[in-house]
Amino acid sequence: MPIRLKNLSPLERSSAIMLLVSALFNGVLVSLNQTQDIIARKALHAQDWQLMLMTMIWPVANFFSVWWARVFERSCHKHRYFIVAGILGRLTLVNAIWLATMNEYLVLLGLLFASNSLIVPAQNSIYQRNIDEKRRARIFGLTISLGMAVSVVFTFFAGRLLDAQEQSFRWILVVTGLCGFAHAAVLSLIRIREPITDRICEPLRWKQMLLEPISGTLKLLKENKPFAKFERSFSIYGMGFIMMQPVIPIYLVDKLQLNYTTNFLAKGIVSQLGMLLLSPLIGKLHDRMHPFRFISGAFALLMVFPLLIVVSSLWQGEALMPVVIVFAAYLIFGIAMTAVNISWNMSSIFFAGKQDASIYQSVHVTMTGIRGLLAPILGIALMKIFNITAVFIVAAGFLASAAVISWLDNRKLRGADLAPANSP
Numbered sequence: 510m511p512i513r514l515k516n517l518s519p520l521e522r523s524s525a526i527m528l529l530v531s532a533l534f535n536g537v538l539v540s541l542n543q544t545q546d547i548i549a550r551k552a553l554h555a556q557d558w559q560l561m562l563m564t565m566i567w568p569v570a571n572f573f574s575v576w577w578a579r580v581f582e583r584s585c586h587k588h589r590y591f592i593v594a595g596i597l598g599r600l601t602l603v604n605a606i607w608l609a610t611m612n613e614y615l616v617l618l619g620l621l622f623a624s625n626s627l628i629v630p631a632q633n634s635i636y637q638r639n640i641d642e643k644r645r646a647r648i649f650g651l652t653i654s655l656g657m658a659v660s661v662v663f664t665f666f667a668g669r670l671l672d673a674q675e676q677s678f679r680w681i682l683v684v685t686g687l688c689g690f691a692h693a694a695v696l697s698l699i700r701i702r703e704p705i706t707d708r709i710c711e712p713l714r715w716k717q718m719l720l721e722p723i724s725g726t727l728k729l730l731k732e733n734k735p736f737a738k739f740e741r742s743f744s745i746y747g748m749g750f751i752m753m754q755p756v757i758p759i760y761l762v763d764k765l766q767l768n769y770t771t772n773f774l775a776k777g778i779v780s781q782l783g784m785l786l787l788s789p790l791i792g793k794l795h796d797r798m799h800p801f802r803f804i805s806g807a808f809a810l811l812m813v814f815p816l817l818i819v820v821s822s823l824w825q826g827e828a829l830m831p832v833v834i835v836f837a838a839y840l841i842f843g844i845a846m847t848a849v850n851i852s853w854n855m856s857s858i859f860f861a862g863k864q865d866a867s868i869y870q871s872v873h874v875t876m877t878g879i880r881g882l883l884a885p886i887l888g889i890a891l892m893k894i895f896n897i898t899a900v901f902i903v904a905a906g907f908l909a910s911a912a913v914i915s916w917l918d919n920r921k922l923r924g925a926d927l928a929p930a931n932s933p
Contacts (some may be wrong), residue, residue, distance in 0.1 A: 521640055528635065543780060552671070559615065567618075594624035595690040665774070671769040744880050749904040760897050804856070812905050
């Protein structure tokens with residue numbers, strides 16, 4: 510059932526409108542997330558090790574999310590953090606107009622992803638405190654669909670422009686930076702409802718700032734066992750997902766020799782169709798299902814993606830068929846990642862209950878950094894020792910394991926719910 514703004518409370522309505530407006534600008538930023546590796550390989554001639562580092566920047570930047578969230582939690586002026594992150598992490602992309610080397614590109618991406626590690630948990634606070642729990646995932650799904658509509662259009666024209674004039678990638682990055690800052694600025698205008706629990710708005714001492722997030726993370730994972738299991742499954746999935754990332758542009762650019770338009774069509778458009786068309790529906794399913802059951806299905810479907818890439822790499826005969834198979838793989842990838850993306854952003858609110866969801870999301874984001882240190886190295890190592898096909902086979906194994914473990918967690922949960930009250 511679609512969400513009608515008139516059925517929302519005044520706070521929900523104003524927050525939802527601002528979130529939808531911010532999604533328009535975020536769509537341009539999402540386009541870069543899908544195509545940054547193709548730009549690196551084709552326009553900046555990135556080496557394999559540079560692609561590996563580029564893949565590691567996002568999760569490593571996420572590692573510091575738990576510290577950002579601790580500062581954000583204690584602040585009484587939360588809107589300022591959106592502005593700061595927008596200036597330091599997004600507006601700095603304007604410097605791409607002078608971009609000349611791959612290493613400079615890595616620095617700009619590092620700043621971009623560092624800002625995301627603050628904005629993502631902070632945005633979760635908006636959903637937790639300003640949006641009713643029965644509508645959160647569906648509203649989030651609407652913002653995703655709107656953002657994807659912008660992303661698809663921007664990606665298509667970016668691909669066409671780059672095929673006509675490759676050096677125009679600098680201007681594409683400039684526009685992306687301006688839109689990314691606008692996204693953060695709009696979020697800063699949303700006034701977050703008073704916290705669920707009382708806060709002390711005093712700045713943390715350095716010792717507290719450095720050590721409390723670590724001890725707090727360990728304590729949270731120890732005390733909230735279901736959330737710890739959720740993180741375990743996501744870590745296994747993350748190993749499979751991240752290890753593919755530095756290898757994919759090598760496969761598409763070097764082996765299949767696709768131009769910008771075709772690359773962007775597969776990675777930036779076909780892969781986004783799921784988020785564009787199905788986000789509200791999948792968000793509604795997320796609202797009705799336990800996260801364990803939800804991610805089990807998402808990981809199982811995502812497993813099909815690397816398996817189809819393997820089929821395309823082994824195909825003998827006409828050159829067109831491997832490209833067709835890759836497009837089919839990205840179509841399935843888009844549907845699966847729509848579910849993963851919604852769960853990645855919304856499930857922490859489920860496990861947080863009445864506690865601050867930004868802290869849970871920061872732990873979730875930080876865990877991405879831990880696996881992100883290992884997975885890209887594993888992917889490149891497998892490619893060098895064996896071949897590209899081996900990377901996707903191992904990745905499929907990780908995804909299958911994550912799906913099965915999550916399914917078993919859901920069965921145990923159901924068994925506990927159905928057990929007699931007097932059972933041991």
